[in-house]
Amino acid sequence: MIFRQLFDSISGTYSYLLASRRGGEALIIDPVLEKVDRYLQLVKELDLKLVKAVDTHIHADHVTGLGALRDRTHCITVMGEQARVDVVSMRVVEGDKLTIEGVALDVLYTPGHTDDSYSFLMQDRVFTGDTLLIRGTGRTDFQNGSARAQYQSLFGKLLKLPDETLVYPAHDYKGDTVSTIGEEKAFNPRLQVKSVDEYVDLMSKLNLPNPKMMDVAVPANMRQGLPQDEIARRGWALTATQAMAQIGDPNVALIDLREHSERERHGVIPGSLNAPYPDLAMNIRPGGVLYELACSTGKRLVFYCAFGERSAMAVQAAQDAGLTTACHIHGGMDAWRKAHGPLVH
Amino acid sequence: MIFRQLFDSISGTYSYLLASRRGGEALIIDPVLEKVDRYLQLVKELDLKLVKAVDTHIHADHVTGLGALRDRTHCITVMGEQARVDVVSMRVVEGDKLTIEGVALDVLYTPGHTDDSYSFLMQDRVFTGDTLLIRGTGRTDFQNGSARAQYQSLFGKLLKLPDETLVYPAHDYKGDTVSTIGEEKAFNPRLQVKSVDEYVDLMSKLNLPNPKMMDVAVPANMRQGLPQDEIARRGWALTATQAMAQIGDPNVALIDLREHSERERHGVIPGSLNAPYPDLAMNIRPGGVLYELACSTGKRLVFYCAFGERSAMAVQAAQDAGLTTACHIHGGMDAWRKAHGPLVH
Numbered sequence: 091m092i093f094r095q096l097f098d099s100i101s102g103t104y105s106y107l108l109a110s111r112r113g114g115e116a117l118i119i120d121p122v123l124e125k126v127d128r129y130l131q132l133v134k135e136l137d138l139k140l141v142k143a144v145d146t147h148i149h150a151d152h153v154t155g156l157g158a159l160r161d162r163t164h165c166i167t168v169m170g171e172q173a174r175v176d177v178v179s180m181r182v183v184e185g186d187k188l189t190i191e192g193v194a195l196d197v198l199y200t201p202g203h204t205d206d207s208y209s210f211l212m213q214d215r216v217f218t219g220d221t222l223l224i225r226g227t228g229r230t231d232f233q234n235g236s237a238r239a240q241y242q243s244l245f246g247k248l249l250k251l252p253d254e255t256l257v258y259p260a261h262d263y264k265g266d267t268v269s270t271i272g273e274e275k276a277f278n279p280r281l282q283v284k285s286v287d288e289y290v291d292l293m294s295k296l297n298l299p300n301p302k303m304m305d306v307a308v309p310a311n312m313r314q315g316l317p318q319d320e321i322a323r324r325g326w327a328l329t330a331t332q333a334m335a336q337i338g339d340p341n342v343a344l345i346d347l348r349e350h351s352e353r354e355r356h357g358v359i360p361g362s363l364n365a366p367y368p369d370l371a372m373n374i375r376p377g378g379v380l381y382e383l384a385c386s387t388g389k390r391l392v393f394y395c396a397f398g399e400r401s402a403m404a405v406q407a408a409q410d411a412g413l414t415t416a417c418h419i420h421g422g423m424d425a426w427r428k429a430h431g432p433l434v435h
Numbered sequence: 436m437i438f439r440q441l442f443d444s445i446s447g448t449y450s451y452l453l454a455s456r457r458g459g460e461a462l463i464i465d466p467v468l469e470k471v472d473r474y475l476q477l478v479k480e481l482d483l484k485l486v487k488a489v490d491t492h493i494h495a496d497h498v499t500g501l502g503a504l505r506d507r508t509h510c511i512t513v514m515g516e517q518a519r520v521d522v523v524s525m526r527v528v529e530g531d532k533l534t535i536e537g538v539a540l541d542v543l544y545t546p547g548h549t550d551d552s553y554s555f556l557m558q559d560r561v562f563t564g565d566t567l568l569i570r571g572t573g574r575t576d577f578q579n580g581s582a583r584a585q586y587q588s589l590f591g592k593l594l595k596l597p598d599e600t601l602v603y604p605a606h607d608y609k610g611d612t613v614s615t616i617g618e619e620k621a622f623n624p625r626l627q628v629k630s631v632d633e634y635v636d637l638m639s640k641l642n643l644p645n646p647k648m649m650d651v652a653v654p655a656n657m658r659q660g661l662p663q664d665e666i667a668r669r670g671w672a673l674t675a676t677q678a679m680a681q682i683g684d685p686n687v688a689l690i691d692l693r694e695h696s697e698r699e700r701h702g703v704i705p706g707s708l709n710a711p712y713p714d715l716a717m718n719i720r721p722g723g724v725l726y727e728l729a730c731s732t733g734k735r736l737v738f739y740c741a742f743g744e745r746s747a748m749a750v751q752a753a754q755d756a757g758l759t760t761a762c763h764i765h766g767g768m769d770a771w772r773k774a775h776g777p778l779v780h
Contacts, residue, residue: 094611094612094613095612095613096610096611096612097442097610097611097612098610099444099610125610128609128610128611135618135621135622136618264473265441265442265443265444265470265473266439266441266442266473267439267440267441267442267612268439268440273480273481276480277480
């Protein structure tokens with residue numbers, strides 16, 4: 091197991107790089123834009139392949155590294171269903187598993203600091219974002235925060251984890267690096283309340299100034315999507331409506347790049363094949379299944395995913411591999427649903 | 436196992452709190468004076484008993500928390516044999532074990548950054564002080580530093596540890612928290628040298644300004660000893676010469692507070708009993724062996740240790756427990772040796 095806690099001293103942010111082995115897939119939680127070079131250097135040195143970059147919520151105190159990491163590594167960006175970000179590659183909800191090779195995090199929806207706040211549980215440790223801090227909790231006075239919701243996230247979910255569970259938050263400002271659920275239950279001053287009303291009252295009296303970076307960070311963090319227009323301009327995109335006409339066309343292979351959990355929850359386009367995005371590079375090189383499918387049958391590969399981001403990256407990679415007819419569904423399943431495209435569950 | 440990495444953002448110092456269990460003994464490495472309140476709060480919350488505070492070397496960039504921790508917890512302060520500090524409770528050398536309940540660190544003498552630099556190895560991890568940093572090494576241009584010695588400490592000792600050994604340094608300024616020996620061998624730019632001469636040349640060209648705190652920190656860190664004068668003023672101290680006259684006196688019980696390794700290396704005063712300092716509180720309360728010895732025989736307890744620091748704290752504790760004849764040997768075995776007191780090996 092590779093586990094690295096990385097600190098951004100400007101914003102007091104902790105980011106976490108996880109991988110099951112050297113040479114394997116990696117995932118990063120809450121990356122900071124200014125530290126992206128360091129993360130990528132470390133990823134390279136540890137011989138890792140960054141496949142997912144995850145934000146626990148839309149941060150107000152630093153600009154996320156999600157977009158830059160996606161642009162530089164073609165990794166999948168991940169946030170919760172509720173995040174008011176333009177586009178991320180993949181959205182998760184309570185009960186999902188966030189997986190890479192050898193690592194599976196349980197997805198916990200823990201709103202309160204913001205309404206898009208998630209925590210991620212990995213066996214003996216939980217990444218709590220700004221929901222539970224060491225001897226503190228995230229403020230609840232902006233970005234649709236709710237002390238009432240946070241109380242439920244804390245007392246109803248996080249504090250019900252085993253006492254020995256390690257707590258890795260998104261921030262610390264006092265020099266702590268880790269705590270445990272048992273410690274926080276006993277010594278976190280915000281958690282020594284007898285009722286939700288007492289907690290709401292406590293949080294309403296904090297009177298904190300807004301984060302210095304807020305007016306820069308929040309708008310920047312809400313615009314993370316990969317521009318898909320360039321792909322369209324090159325003629326490599328179909329609208330959802332155009333794609334609907336291709337269903338059943340023997341000259342077309344619809345390729346679903348999503349993961350099993352996304353397919354289960356949202357359904358699939360009839361007749362499409364599943365080839366998850368993390369395996370794309372392997373699949374589209376000579377000898378790979380998609381490359382051979384395209385070359386031996388002459389079929390046009392039409393990629394799709396949740397929001398068009400993975401598929402846009404896939405089109406570029408396929409074109410680079412010489413599959414010159416490859417294209418994708420602009421806007422992905424999100425656009426497909428809005429166009430009332432047929433689905434199979 | 437309890438393992439806490441704690442950060443002082445002012446000096447970029449990492450301190451480490453170790454214990455084998457809740458409720459057990461704890462040890463802290465490289466504590467920072469300004470963070471002592473936080474350490475002690477954590478020690479209390481985790482129900483630990485701080486028994487040792489260790490500095491890897493005399494720091495030039497922050498004032499050590501050793502003295503304050505000793506004064507507030509009566510813990511044992513520990514440094515290497517070479518440290519030009521007035522008094523610490525205990526000195527260690529290469530090959531020693533630094534132990535608390537359930538934890539044993541191998542003591543490695545790793546000079547170079549300073550001539551008193553030590554590293555401490557605990558199974559899967561090594562605390563490297565300023566000898567080996569993450570993608571760096573400690574400067575060697577003051578405090579009797581030597582790039583040549585550091586090269587030997589690095590290439591001859593630390594880099595010979597297994598590649599997967601975790602590296603926990605005393606500082607980081609870029610947001611890293613941990614590395615491994617294998618990573619540092621491969622990617623630490625200072626370690627990509629072909630010879631000791633190349634390393635010496637590299638280190639000689641760094642041209643670093645002195646640490647901001649140096650003129651304050653170094654003198655402060657060299658004066659850490661517990662003042663023993665107050666104990667003497669109260670009539671609770673014997674000089675080494677006075678103590679020599681007590682050998683064989685049936686009314687006196689000489690109590691050696693040192694650990695086994697210290698007794699082995701430096702010898703013991705003839706006829707003395709061994710009752711290690713960490714057990715003192717238990718031994719001098721009613722029902723404890725020293726309390727019962729003093730009360731049932733009327734013998735005067737004469738404590739001694741390496742430098743008089745543990746014994747001075749023991750005298751105070753014994754007096755507080757009602758053992759009003761208790762005293763100690765001022766300056767400990769160090770004074771005893773200088774006075775040519777007899778020793779048994």
